[in-house]
Amino acid sequence: MYSSLNKDYMNLILTKYGFQQVSNSKDFNPLGTTWRLDHNIGKGYFWTYYHHSNLFSIKIHDFTLNNETIVESNMPKGLYIAYYSSISGEELNPYRRLNANCVRSHLNGYKSFKAIIHKNIPVHSIGIEITPSFYEDYLKKVYPSEYINPYNAFLEIDETTYFPEMVSLLKQIEDYKESGISGQLFFQAKILEAVALIFDRKRHKKQAKEQIISEIDMQHLSNVTSFINDHYAFDLKIDLLAKIACMGETKLKKLFKQLHKCTILEFIQNQRICQAEHLLSHTDYPIKQIATIVGYTHTGHFANLFQKATGLLPSEYRKVTQGK
Incomplete structure (x- = not known):
């Protein structure tokens, strides 16, 4: 049935x-x-x-x-x-x-x-x-x-x-x-x-007990998430994010991963790759410039991360999305 x-x-x-x-x-x-x-x-x-x-x-x-x-x-x-x-x-x-x-x-x-x-x-x-x-x-x-x-x-x-x-x-x-x-x-x-x-x-897998996220902690996590979304291209330090979240670094890392199902670094990288996809699809900016815009100083490192996330190199992604 x-x-x-x-x-x-x-x-x-x-x-x-x-x-x-x-x-x-x-x-x-x-x-x-x-x-x-x-x-x-x-x-x-x-x-x-x-x-x-x-x-x-x-x-x-x-x-x-x-x-x-x-x-x-x-x-x-x-x-x-x-x-x-x-x-x-x-x-x-x-x-x-x-x-x-x-x-x-x-x-x-x-x-x-x-x-x-x-x-x-x-x-x-x-x-x-x-x-x-x-x-x-x-x-x-x-x-x-x-x-x-x-x-x-x-x-x-x-x-x-x-x-x-x-x-x-x-x-x-x-x-x-x-x-x-x-x-x-x-x-x-x-x-x-x-x-x-x-x-x-x-x-x-070692089981880590998830704790209930309080209303105030959820608001602080929302603030951190919004800050990252607005500043993902910058070199964001965990100590700054912890101050924004009004919590210790260890607690922030744990609750952030519990909420978003990924680490802070993975979240930042996802935001950067999303923006890179948009720029590759809709602009003619050189790949090196796009890497810099989204926060990477080394084009090769950016290309490796992009390929890991999408299955394609930046040049290949641009070719299939723009037909070039």
């Missing part, structure tokens, strides 16, 4: 955004279904595979959009994890960058998804989703005495640039092209392995 609901909703979403079901491409496993994006909207494909017993699905994004596009979905319940090798945009709920070269989890059905995807930048990801039939029924039935709901384990992943075991596993799934019973068994085995990796990561 769930798989049918999930599949039907996914088909509606794909149709809404201009995808049409086509014959399977040799680039994808024949066990799945291939969708091609209308050339007036963009180019590329979306591939899906649904397990016959409603336990899981696999999805590959491999397309580019012609225009800035707001994407919204409110999928049925499911726990999703994906590796993004290329993407450029911002999630809007809550607002934050969509970074390339990272693993992200999303709790479908528990929270809606809304994002703006930037034009001309490839969206490439490989992801898996386990259904309630898997994590509420199957796991509990097979492991009754050891059962743990994986919800919190998926939740804690959120976004990370260091989960090499998961990246390797997802790439294996993407590259596998065998069909028939061998293909089905391979996919099922890899899903079980992925869930095991997620449980292992949670078990080995």
Whole structure:
């Protein structure tokens, strides 16, 4: 029942955004279904595979959009994890960058998804989703005495640039092209392995208890966030930010990360990369000048950080966004 609901909703979403079901491409496993994006909207494909017993699905994004596009979905319940090798945009709920070269989890059905995807930048990801039939029924039935709901384990992943075991596993799934019973068994085995990796990561990760952020601390954190947004191109020192926040440096670092799900340095870098994307897309400023404008004194360092965040060098990003 769930798989049918999930599949039907996914088909509606794909149709809404201009995808049409086509014959399977040799680039994808024949066990799945291939969708091609209308050339007036963009180019590329979306591939899906649904397990016959409603336990899981696999999805590959491999397309580019012609225009800035707001994407919204409110999928049925499911726990999703994906590796993004290329993407450029911002999630809007809550607002934050969509970074390339990272693993992200999303709790479908528990929270809606809304994002703006930037034009001309490839969206490439490989992801898996386990259904309630898997994590509420199957796991509990097979492991009754050891059962743990994986919800919190998926939740804690959120976004990370260091989960090499998961990246390797997802790439294996993407590259596998065998069909028939061998293909089905391979996919099922890899899903079980992925869930095991997620449980292992949670078990080995030192748990830090989150504290409730008081109203006054939340206001101070808002002040710091606004200050960073206005001064991200400057050399911001933690002692200055702590004074603005009216709290110690250690407390500021902890509460800021708890609130924004990233460190202060990562937040500043995200702001700089966002502005650099805009300048590369809409101006002819030299890359060295753009690096200076957003706060970097060394162009090479800026280029490395930009490529890590977007999957493209600044010159490549300008070329695809401006057609130069």
